[in-house]
Amino acid sequence: MAAARAGERRTQADRRARTRSALLESAARGLSAHGYANLSLERVAGEAGYTRGALYHQFANKEELAQAVVEWVGETWRAEVGGPASAHEDPVEALCALARAHAVYCRRDIAGVMMTLQTEFSGRDHPVARALERNVRPLITEWGGRIAQARESGALPPGPPPEEMASAYFGTLQGVTIALAGRSPHDVRLAEGAVRGVLGLPPAAPGEPLLTPPGRGAAP
Amino acid sequence: MAAARAGERRTQADRRARTRSALLESAARGLSAHGYANLSLERVAGEAGYTRGALYHQFANKEELAQAVVEWVGETWRAEVGGPASAHEDPVEALCALARAHAVYCRRDIAGVMMTLQTEFSGRDHPVARALERNVRPLITEWGGRIAQARESGALPPGPPPEEMASAYFGTLQGVTIALAGRSPHDVRLAEGAVRGVLGLPPAAPGEPLLTPPGRGAAP
DNA sequence: AAAGTAACATACAGACATGTACGTATGTGA
């Protein structure tokens, strides 16, 4: 919210990095709340404590800013959700751990970025749409593969093609977590329940662990 | 797409009604695809075969057009999805029937309207946001009530407050159906699976009926 | 410490969309 404190003498690179991340975070909040078209760069810069001049010094244009936000959110998601979940060997346990970690991840206000942009750019030919595709497509193939793997072992019942099922899986996950908006202690359990449902699994036993054992819950 | 055929002599009221519904349908498609902010009234009118003059003769402004679309979509949804599902006496069967009917309803391209507008206007004070609230709020209370009812009878396990659970239910439902984008034969089964999951129910038996018995599948 | 460069602010031009005023055509009632 506040700009750089006056009086502290810092290096240029540090200065640049700080304002860049402040602008990115502000833009992420803005995109999550208002979408791309309604995103005013003046408000983005203002809420970060700068003006549009600073923004245009760091990013070539609005498109590039949005792409940078997508990449940034994608990286934090992979670090906090995708990576830890992938570490599970058992594919079913990995899919459930992913859902739980995603629910925790969505407790922040950045959560809506991907969903908002996806609905806004679905079916359009736009650089931001391609940035989304680059970040989402690998997930569909990776987790579609784990779904196929789980089916072969009999851990999952048969169903639609694995990639279609993966799409449904992520859609469901986004749907629950956005509806709950990260409020509550219930978000984790409900997210896991929903994805177990699409996958065709029975409800989890009530006494199961709530947080993914190998990964950390949420590291800022 | 095409405007009124020349040569046919029709009444004024008929003429008005036809262009109004053409504009509404075009606006619904536009909202579903591009959202509110990106919706160009010139394109809306153009795709309906008219100009902005006709649009402004029927609707006071962009806001009123969007509100009319929300009401229109809400009515068709209640007629094709909400009403038939409510007819089921058993609350659990009603909840599952709702999910199946919603999946069928979402096979049209109008499906994204509510979702798009909800994400675009969430947490904002705007006439369109209030129109959405008027159409969505009653659903939360009605189906929250059925959830509470099902819990009392032991048909549903305990969980978060009924209205929170209803929010999660609808969020999940929107998530799956939008991810599948009506492509399918699987959409119906996956939608039911997802909502059974959030509610804490086991998977449906494989031989169960796929379409809601009392309601019709999809009547235009 | 002074010159030079990077970070940021301010001022301006162009594009685009909404809303309005007004003109034209088509249907309606006496």
Add this chain to the structure above:
DNA sequence: TCACATACGTACATGTCTGTATGTTACTTT
């Protein structure tokens, strides 16, 4: 058939946003 109302098209005024050009402040280098 003639006066009138309604449906629709066209032209313009206004505001807002992006993107660029230029000025000012903070840091770095010699």
